[in-house]
Amino acid sequence: MSDWTIALEDVLPNPPSDGSAGVNIAVVGQLNLPDQDEGTYELLLSFTRTALQQLADLGADFTFIDVTDDAEPDYQSIVSADAVIMLGGGDVEATRYGHDGPVPNEYGVDPRSDSRQLRVIAEAVAADQTMLAICRGSQLLNVASGGSLIPNLPDGEHRGLPGEPMFIDDVVNIDVQSPLGEIYPGRENLTVRNGHHQAVDRVGDHLKVIARAPDGVIEGTMRTDKRWIVGVQWHPEDPAGPPDDRAAIFAAVIDEVKRRRAAVPSL
Template identity: 30%
Template structure:
């Protein structure tokens, strides 16, 4: 996909700190599923992996043209005033600290942002919202997270006229793997996508030029990178004089 004559936008992507095996080694590493990187490249951007180490500053974020907040572990529920549910998983406090910082810096710089799964939840919490800590308690179904390491499939309806619907249409089948979801919306966010059981699946921040969150995993569909194209095109528009 062409970038309208501008330099290829640099799209930062948040990463994990995990024990990883490669070659002869098994060591603590900064890692990310390649599907995120391939989706950004296919959409016309160049991915830059952002590890949750150190402290992100405005001058770091100023070098980026867009930001993807990737999926991953549950967010510390104390950030939205709750105690952990018995089903809340192992927390990654390093990621929480880094990604909340990145998101607020991105907002201040009006950097285009796409939040994926955990990323959408983080956007909501950062803006004062809360989560359902275990979706089966709400909808009585495991359809959003059928079993560990396996993506489910859900039909999502999107609000006509929303930015997300403008990119992918009013209805879409998605890959999902989550057991938490938005409860109360954060300040300025609008829900624009829902699964058939009423779970919020997409949000937009109208006061920003491009801040979207989706509860599913668009990077897992290699044939459809339209959400990433939307992010990259927003980054291109931001670079234009």
């Protein structure tokens, strides 16, 4: 076991959720990547902990599913949850989106994680589950929908230059008629935290682009054939990002669960 290994207890929120939202969310992510070093360890620890703490602060209960764990995930329990949040992590195996040859700046490729998360997405989509997919999660949503990825963006686009901090403040333009417009009313432009060298390329079936960077890079998608499945390329769970914006997008997942419940007539 590496010195840079993350255990589940390292990312659990303190204080924990009081359960006041009455919602249980399956949070799917990677805690440990192949050849994990100190930098990857710090990012995964910080981002995962921030995401889970945000849910706890909003009163949501959650179950965290680490797809890098040796044990196979309990897929039935994931699909039985009120919603799914897919967190970021390492690169998707290139052959899964039809790319042959080397990928510059590739890191953290874990084929087992890919298989597990693609199955989660397929089952969540089939069940029309509420789902928020972040960064790697958004890329996997596109791949699961038959789309492809840009293997490597030029240095300095949507991430820091070599030798600089990876995560930067970045601007994205959102579709105000989409769920992102509901989450961030009156704001066509958002300043977000980005640190990605890959992005959605060919958009998958039943996906619509709902956010782009000024240079045209796709930063957000949604499934048009389902009620609320949203992918964002940026990291709202970066602790250096705007806390109100982070709370807003996580609260939107909880609100959607409650809307669905309210729409079901009582017997």
